[in-house]
Amino acid sequence: MADTSTSYMGLEMKNPVLAASSGLTDSLNGILKCDAAGVGGVVLKSIFEEQLISEKDVYDKYSNIYPEAVDYLREGGLLEYAPQKIFQMIDKAKQKTDIPIIASINCRSPKLWPTFAEQFQDAGADGLELNIYSLPLELEKSGSEYEQQYLDILKSIKKVVSIPVAVKLNHQITSLPYLTNRLSDAGCDGLVFFNWFLEPDVRLDTLSTNNIKGKGDFHRTLRWVALLAGRIDCDISSSGGVRNGKDLIKHILAGASCVQICTIFYEKGLEQTKEILNELKTWMDEKKFQSIQEFQGELSLKNQQLSFKDMGEAQSYFRAQYLKTFKK
Numbered sequence: 001m002a003d004t005s006t007s008y009m010g011l012e013m014k015n016p017v018l019a020a021s022s023g024l025t026d027s028l029n030g031i032l033k034c035d036a037a038g039v040g041g042v043v044l045k046s047i048f049e050e051q052l053i054s055e056k057d058v059y060d061k062y063s064n065i066y067p068e069a070v071d072y073l074r075e076g077g078l079l080e081y082a083p084q085k086i087f088q089m090i091d092k093a094k095q096k097t098d099i100p101i102i103a104s105i106n107c108r109s110p111k112l113w114p115t116f117a118e119q120f121q122d123a124g125a126d127g128l129e130l131n132i133y134s135l136p137l138e139l140e141k142s143g144s145e146y147e148q149q150y151l152d153i154l155k156s157i158k159k160v161v162s163i164p165v166a167v168k169l170n171h172q173i174t175s176l177p178y179l180t181n182r183l184s185d186a187g188c189d190g191l192v193f194f195n196w197f198l199e200p201d202v203r204l205d206t207l208s209t210n211n212i213k214g215k216g217d218f219h220r221t222l223r224w225v226a227l228l229a230g231r232i233d234c235d236i237s238s239s240g241g242v243r244n245g246k247d248l249i250k251h252i253l254a255g256a257s258c259v260q261i262c263t264i265f266y267e268k269g270l271e272q273t274k275e276i277l278n279e280l281k282t283w284m285d286e287k288k289f290q291s292i293q294e295f296q297g298e299l300s301l302k303n304q305q306l307s308f309k310d311m312g313e314a315q316s317y318f319r320a321q322y323l324k325t326f327k328k
């Protein structure tokens, strides 16, 4: 029988399915449901800075941190999810399950990242995922200045925690190879390709704007996993558009250690985990692979080059222009 266990940032997982950060993982009940469905690990719903700071903090010490955002969260009931409750939730979850629990944090003020990271480590989280994002709006600020923020945040956190730390990236970064290599040099343990966002839309009847749910892009993620796996000293977790076992296998062939799944769980339920894992096991048996490690990264750029195939089977990751491929 195929062994589906994998290792992600040093965390041992019984299989490569991680329940991605979302409403599915924002409560003890949610975590236990994911566990019962058979996932290999969970990433908790992101905790936003505004959820962790108390009113006193906001008005005394960090009065520059959007008090209106705090009010908004409080009105929406989101402050219920913080802060002691979250730490207790992690503690209870750790007593009831042994799958890795990764806490996801999102801060706006540089000073608060390491403080919160340390608190989640103390609460018993097995790892951290940094949900870093700032929309580049300023006309005078270069891409590298924005990207430096990733490094500064990671370095400040690595100074204070010993649990593994992953950075969840967005696809708008100009040179992913350069930034990911620098993150790896700064001690990053895992990279998550890519984050998902709300997208804007326009209402023609009311002449107003609204948000629609974004979608993870399977092929874009596959390209970057394959181009970077093994070339940077970090594990990679794919997040975006994985809907079945075949999709999961493709990401592992490209070099991912595990995949993060969200939308398909919302659409079809956590029972999909079993189907995805059955598909994985059946394929591994057919191909006579006994472990994930035997085929992880087989179709990454690095492995194709190492096996003296030049670009070998990895050509398609580069071809982004239509030119001949789809000529009529």
Ligand SMILES: Cc1cc2nc3c(=O)[nH]c(=O)nc-3n(C[C@H](O)[C@H](O)[C@H](O)COP(=O)(O)O)c2cc1C
Pocket (backbone or CB within 6 Å): 020, 021, 022, 023, 045, 046, 047, 104, 131, 168, 194, 195, 196, 215, 216, 217, 239, 240, 241, 242, 260, 261, 262, 263, 264
């Ligand atoms: C309802 C919903 C809530 C989400 N909340 C978060 C979040 O709090 N933090 C985060 O990093 N990603 C969040 N995500 C993104 C997912 O973790 C995941 O990266 C993304 O949905 C891509 O995977 P998928 O194609 O399987 O949905 C959310 C996604 C959805 C659909």
